[in-house]
Structure formats: structure tokens, C-alpha cells
Amino acid sequence: MVSFKQRDIISIRHFNKEELLYILNFATRMEQAVPMDILNGKVLASLFFEPSTRTRLSFESAMKRLGGTVIGFAESGITSIAKGESLSDSVRIIEGYCDIIVLRHYLEGSAQLAADVVEVPVINAGDGANQHPTQTFLDLYTIQKTKGTLEGLTIGFLGDLKYGRTVHSLAYALSYFGAEMFFISPPSLRMPSDCIEELKDRKVKCHENESLLGISKKLDVIYCTRIQKERFADPVEFEKVRGVYRLSKTMLEEIGIKDDLKILHPLPRVDEMDESLDKTDFAVYFHQARNGIPVRKAILAAVLGTLE
Amino acid sequence: MKVLDVSAIKDGSVIDHIDSKSTLKVADILNIQNEEQVVLVGMNLTSKFLGKKGIIKIGGKIIDQKEVNKIALIAPNATVNIIKDYEVVKKFKVAVPELIEGIVKCFNPNCVSNHHKIEAKLHVVNKNPIKLQCHYCERIMNSKDIVLI
Numbered sequence: 001m002v003s004f005k006q007r008d009i010i011s012i013r014h015f016n017k018e019e020l021l022y023i024l025n026f027a028t029r030m031e032q033a034v035p036m037d038i039l040n041g042k043v044l045a046s047l048f049f050e051p052s053t054r055t056r057l058s059f060e061s062a063m064k065r066l067g068g069t070v071i072g073f074a075e076s077g078i079t080s081i082a083k084g085e086s087l088s089d090s091v092r093i094i095e096g097y098c099d100i101i102v103l104r105h106y107l108e109g110s111a112q113l114a115a116d117v118v119e120v121p122v123i124n125a126g127d128g129a130n131q132h133p134t135q136t137f138l139d140l141y142t143i144q145k146t147k148g149t150l151e152g153l154t155i156g157f158l159g160d161l162k163y164g165r166t167v168h169s170l171a172y173a174l175s176y177f178g179a180e181m182f183f184i185s186p187p188s189l190r191m192p193s194d195c196i197e198e199l200k201d202r203k204v205k206c207h208e209n210e211s212l213l214g215i216s217k218k219l220d221v222i223y224c225t226r227i228q229k230e231r232f233a234d235p236v237e238f239e240k241v242r243g244v245y246r247l248s249k250t251m252l253e254e255i256g257i258k259d260d261l262k263i264l265h266p267l268p269r270v271d272e273m274d275e276s277l278d279k280t281d282f283a284v285y286f287h288q289a290r291n292g293i294p295v296r297k298a299i300l301a302a303v304l305g306t307l308e
Numbered sequence: 309m310k311v312l313d314v315s316a317i318k319d320g321s322v323i324d325h326i327d328s329k330s331t332l333k334v335a336d337i338l339n340i341q342n343e344e345q346v347v348l349v350g351m352n353l354t355s356k357f358l359g360k361k362g363i364i365k366i367g368g369k370i371i372d373q374k375e376v377n378k379i380a381l382i383a384p385n386a387t388v389n390i391i392k393d394y395e396v397v398k399k400f401k402v403a404v405p406e407l408i409e410g411i412v413k414c415f416n417p418n419c420v421s422n423h424h425k426i427e428a429k430l431h432v433v434n435k436n437p438i439k440l441q442c443h444y445c446e447r448i449m450n451s452k453d454i455v456l457i
Contacts, residue, residue, distance in 0.1 A: 011446060086424060109420040109444025128418050130445050194448040 004302035008115040009123040011131045012169040017176040024141050026298035027291070038306040039068035045098035046072030047091070048125070049105040054267060055125045055135065058292030059102050059300075066297055066306075071097060088117045095120045100304060103127075121303045129163040135266055136169040138295040142288040143221055146262045150177040154218050158184045158245055159225035159272055161191040166266045167225055168195050171204075180205040182215050184245075189227065212245075216255045222247070224265045224272055248274035252282070264288050317346060320367040322389040323379065328352050330383045331362025337378045337456065338366060345369070358385060378411050378456055380404045384436055404435045412440065415453040419445040428457065 002022040012020075044063040048056050052074070060070045087110060091101060095118040103111050104125040111124030111131075126132040144150050155174060157167050161183050171181055171191075181204055183191040190208060199206050209215055212222075224247060247263065251274075265273060265285040277283045326334050331351045340347045345367035355361035362383075370390055371379075379386050380402035390398040410427040421428045421444050429443035440449045 013446065087420070088424065088426070105420075106418075107420040107423055108416060108418050109414075109442065109446070112444045113420050113424065113426065127420075128445070130447075198448065 005305035006121050007303055008121050009133050009299060010111050010115055012133045012136045012173050020140060020173060023137050023298055024144055026302055027141050027294040030294040030297040037067035038301055039063060039066035039304060042068040042304055043098040044068055044070045045094050045101045046070050047101060047103045048074045049076045052104055054289050054292055059296050062293050062296035062300055066301060087113060091118050126165060129165050131169050132165045133169055134296060134299055135166045136173050138291045139170050139264060140173055141295050142264060142284055142291050146284045147220060152178045153220040154180045156182040156184055156219040156222045158222055160189045160227045161185040162189040163228050164225040170223060171199060175199055175202040175204045182207045182209055184209045184212055212255055216257050219261060222263045224263060226268060226270050226272060245272050246274060247277060249276040249280060316394055317365050317367045317391055318394055320369050320391050321371045322391060323364045324387045325358060326362035326383040326386045327358060328360040328362045333382045334379055335364055337375055374411060376402050377405055381438060381454055404432050406432055411457055413455045413457050414442040414445060415449050416445050416447045
């Protein structure tokens with residue numbers, strides 16, 4: 001019997017296929033009629049040590065739409081962290097004020113550290129380049145909704161695969177569903193070798209490429225990512241790779257794609273996807289962002305144990 | 309004929325069947341430079357099992373569990389003999405524990421365990437060859453990445 005009650009959501013690795021599907025089904029229910037007050041009286045602490053628009057606002061919106069309330073910050077400079085308080089101490093204090101913590105932090109493993117020291121459930125909203133499990137749930141949800149299935153798809157991951165935590169989490173999750181994966185990136189932003197090894201251990205067919213040429217017609221889904229300036233210590237290295245991929249309607253028509261290709265992007269985009277794509281049937285990234293609401297509602301309701 | 313040209317110790321520990329190339333790393337773990345009693349280090353000794361092996365004998369020292377765990381990561385085939393009055397009173401093969409706490413540093417510079425005052429914690433995902441996964445940042449380390457604390 002699957003239950004998420006009082007569980008931490010730290011890494012997609014902590015969930016099996018049945019549990020992933022449980023949340024996706026739960027999210028479908030959340031798009032249908034759900035009582036508006038199931039989280040009445042519950043308080044979410046939204047602790048964002050790194051900038052975020054979609055994740056933070058969709059968590060806060062999901063909580064409020066279910067009748068709960070939100071406290072927190074979107075910038076740690078205004079908290080006692082600025083006075084030198086440790087992350088462990090901060091979350092220990094804050095757990096006294098809330099029923100659930102949503103944490104984004106620039107250090108990898110910070111959500112696990114928080115979960116280890118507090119009793120209330122912790123949801124990882126992104127820890128450095130490591131994991132972003134709720135994004136993965138909504139990516140899976142979007143793929144399932146737009147492709148009709150998660151099974152046996154051919155997925156192309158494009159862009160910054162080295163630092164792109166959404167890519168690492170999604171690739172791992174799709175390994176449960178017999179996906180074949182193409183990792184397309186400049187050499188300096190390749191998928192980390194330990195991720196590739198792990199996927200191969202899980203019997204995933206992995207391919208690494210520097211271009212979409214020759215493979216684009218095989219893809220059911222392109223998962224495009226932004227090359228993240230904030231992850232580069234050296235701006236010169238960033239300049240070498242910025243704008244190296246730019247998907248456009250014309251470009252995709254030239255290289256050839258499947259008619260039912262879907263393009264996802266965790267957003268924000270900079271220059272890797274042309275606006276000419278936005279109104280095509282390929283583009284599902286705005287739907288994907290909106291899917292943050294039912295998926296995060298489902299996660300909050302499941303973790304806070306108000307619906308089974 | 310095989311002759312081991314090192315003398316017996318009266319009391320202490322003998323670490324045998326060390327992969328020869330790892331002998332000096334094991335010596336480092338045991339901090340032998342600060343020992344005051346007899347210490348014997350042998351390398352490239354013939355071994356049926358390993359081909360070449362290393363051996364370390366330390367007089368007057370009973371090695372502790374933390375040292376055994378560290379040795380297991382560097383020399384997974386090693387055996388430990390505890391000697392009292394020239395007799396082996398305890399003999400065991402080192403074993404890699406399921407969870408390694410406070411003896412290996414996570415190799416990821418952006419891991420929270422390298423920035424906060426917390427004990428590094430790694431799960432053993434494979435014992436031979438050794439593969440460790442950081443409890444916090446989930447990065448997987450191979451033997452070449454292991455840095456002992």
C-alpha cells in the first residue's frame with residue numbers, strides 16, 4: 001500500500017515506479033473536483049535560498065488553493081542566516097512554526113540535511129545541481145498527459161546536462177519506464193559520468209551526442225534546458241557555450257522530426273528556444289509550468305495525509 | 309620455499325593480505341610514523357591469492373574499528389591478526405560496513421557536508437569494486453575518488 005503521509009520528498013531515487021504513478025494519478029484527481037479546504041489550518045514554510053519563480057509560486061499557490069497558509073522567505077539575506085546561523089539551526093527553529101517545509105538551497109544535499117534534523121516533512125525544491133524531485137513529478141505528468149503514456153519513449157535531453165538537476169532526476173525516473181535516452185550537449189556540459197553509469201546499470205539505452213542531426217527523427221520528446229550562467233565559476237567558459245543550441249520551428253522542419261514530437265523545458269528559457277515554437281503543437285512547456293499546480297497540490301495533500 | 313623475513317611481535321596487530329600497492333596507504337591510516345614500538349612493513353611479498361601482497365606488523369597497538377573500516381576501503385582483502393604474547397588471539401578479514409560515517413570525505417566540493425559542521429556519511433552501494441554514495445548529495449564515488457578524513 002503506497003503512502004506518502006509525513007514522508008520527505010528529497011530525491012526521485014527514493015521512489016519506486018508504483019509511488020511515482022501514485023502521485024501522477026493523485027495529480028489527475030487534483031485537476032478534477034477537490035474540496036478547497038483540505039489543508040485548512042496547515043502551514044507551509046517556503047524557504048528559498050536561491051531565486052525561483054515557478055517552483056516557489058506554484059508551491060505557495062497550491063498550498064493556498066487547498067486552504068493552507070504560507071510563511072517563509074525568497075531571499076536568505078533577510079534572515080538569521082545572514083548573521084551566521086547554520087542551516088540545521090534555522091530549519092530546527094522554523095519547524096516549530098509549520099507543518100511542512102519546502103526548501104531550495106544552493107548546496108547539494110541540503111534538503112537531506114534538513115530532513116535529518118527536523119520532524120516535519122521536508123520537500124526538496126532544488127539542491128544545487130543535485131535533485132529537484134517535484135519538477136520531475138510534473139515533467140512526468142506532462143509527458144504522460146501529452147504523449148498518452150510514459151512507457152517505451154525515446155527522449156532527447158538537450159542543453160546543460162552537467163548542471164541541470166531536472167535532467168538528472170527525470171532521466172532516473174524515466175528509467176522505470178523503458179525509455180531510450182539521447183543526451184545532446186556541448187562536450188563541456190555533458191551528462192555526469194556517474195549519472196550515465198547509473199542509468200546503464202538500470203539497463204537504459206543511453207547515447208551521447210553533440211547535435212540533434214541524425215537523431216531528431218527518433219525522438220518522441222525533447223527535454224530542453226537552459227545553459228545556467230549562475231553555475232559557471234568562469235564567465236569565459238559560459239560565453240563559449242551560450243546560445244550553442246537554439247530550437248526554432250524552421251530549424252526543426254529542416255532537420256526533420258516526428259509529427260507528434262513534444263518539447264518540454266523547465267523554464268526559464270533564455271535563447272535556447274525561439275518564440276516561433278510557442279504556438280506549435282510541439283510546445284508543451286507552458287502547460288508543463290501550469291502542471292506545477294495539480295502536481296504540487298497532490299504532493300502536499302499526500303504528504304500532509306489529508307487525502308488517501 | 310617461502311620465507312617471510314620479518315620477525316614476530318610479542319603484542320600488537322598484524323595486517324596481512326594487503327594489496328601490495330596499497331601497503332603504504334594502510335601504513336598512513338595506522339599513523340605508523342608516530343608509533344614508538346616496533347613496526348615492520350613488508351611489500352611485494354609472494355601471495356598465492358593476491359600475487360603480491362603487503363604486510364604491516366605494529367607492536368603494542370590494537371587497531372580500532374574506525375581504522376579497520378578505513379583499511380577495508382583501501383585494502384578490501386586484508387586480514388587482521390591481534391597478537392598477545394606471540395599468539396594470535398583474534399583473526400578476522402576486514403569488511404566494508406554498509407554505512408561509512410566520518411572517515412571518508414565527499415568528493416563533491418558543492419556538497420553540504422563540505423560546508424557545514426556535519427559528519428560525512430556515505431552509503432556503500434558496491435563493495436568490490438568499491439562504490440560509495442553520499443548520503444547528502446547522492447554523488448557516487450569510486451575508489452579513485454576516496455579521500456580519507
